[in-house]
Amino acid sequence: MFIGHYAPAFIAATHRKAPPLAVLVIAVQVLDYAFFSFALLGIEHYRMVRDFTASNWLDLYDMPYSHSLLGAAVLGALFGGVVLAFTHSRAAALITLACVLSHWLADFIVHAPDLTLAGSPPRLGLSLWNHPLLEHALEVVLAFATLVFYARRTRAAGPRAGLVLSLFAGVLALFQVIDWFSPRTTEVSPAQPLLALFAFTVLTLLALLMQSTRSKVSGANRFS
Template sequence: MFIGHFGLGLAARRAAPRPSLGTLLLAAQFVDLLWPTMLLLGLEQVAIEPGATRMTPLHFVAYPYTHSLLAVVGWGFLFGAVYAWMRQDRRGAVVLGLLVVSHWVLDLLVHRPDLPLYPGGPRVGLGLWNLPAVALPLELLLYVAGVWLYVAATRARDRTGRWAFWSLVGFLLLVHLNNLTGPPPPDPVALAWFAQLQWLFIPWAYWIDAHRDNRP
């Protein structure tokens, strides 16, 4: 899952009006932002296997520190605790912590059984990546709903707030389309470096939010 995570981050603005959109998207994508660094350090492993599922050629060999349920719950608690300490916003902290954990829940829907419950533990996954007729509309629905809820919760302060937001919405859709139709990565190292580009969406989102206000 890709844009579905961003959709949930956008939607969370209704529940937590104080955190910036950048912080919300950082929470929603947190484990996927850590994952490429873990690959480069050799702490986690992925293989490129076209046909691994009908929607992705990635075979997730091992990712206990970013994608096991136990680890994700720990990251969520840490993320929420740091935000609460910095901003004194308990409600926002709870929403951000849940957003981190939501990443595992959404991945559970689409991954084949490769998500560990804890490092070295049983692996689970419902495998919707092998049912594109279900997975594609589901993810698009999550994204569209998130965009709608964010727009309903905020308003542009100026033209930058309007066009920077809609350009991000469109760009994420283009990246999602490329993920679905583009050629597989040549090797795990190239994949890891390319995946690091996801970090660029976070300052983009902070920039957007600096030009938007919460609706009364």
């Protein structure tokens, strides 16, 4: 799961008490920010195994901190705590926590059994990656249906809004296509986590740009 992870952020960002979209775009990928950072630092590990799943060769055999349910809860609580400190809104903090946890749930659906509850077996994952057409369709529908929902539940606040929305959708699609169709390798290199972190950061910056061009349609902070 890559762009499908953003679906909860697009939906939640329309809630009147939600933190800004860019915060939620980070929240839904906090677990992968952590994993790829930990992989670079040698704290967590993966390897590339030929045909490990039908969708990719990722054998995510060691990610006890970033992708255990306990680790996700800790990361969610920490990030929710930061949002609480800045917004003084418990609702905003809880929405952030839910977005962080949504990542684990989505990974549970698509991953091979590599997730844990608290870092040790049982290993969990429903392996939807072994059904690429279904997984790819789910990912595209999740990401773009919810992006349309976000666009409809927000109002263009300037002349660039449509352009920025199209740019965001285009980059989202481009990154997913690159993820699906780039040549596969059995080699592990720092370029892989760095590229993932780069993609997450570009999407966060674009979310920052997009939120500045749109305002929420309904709710207390309608005109803020």
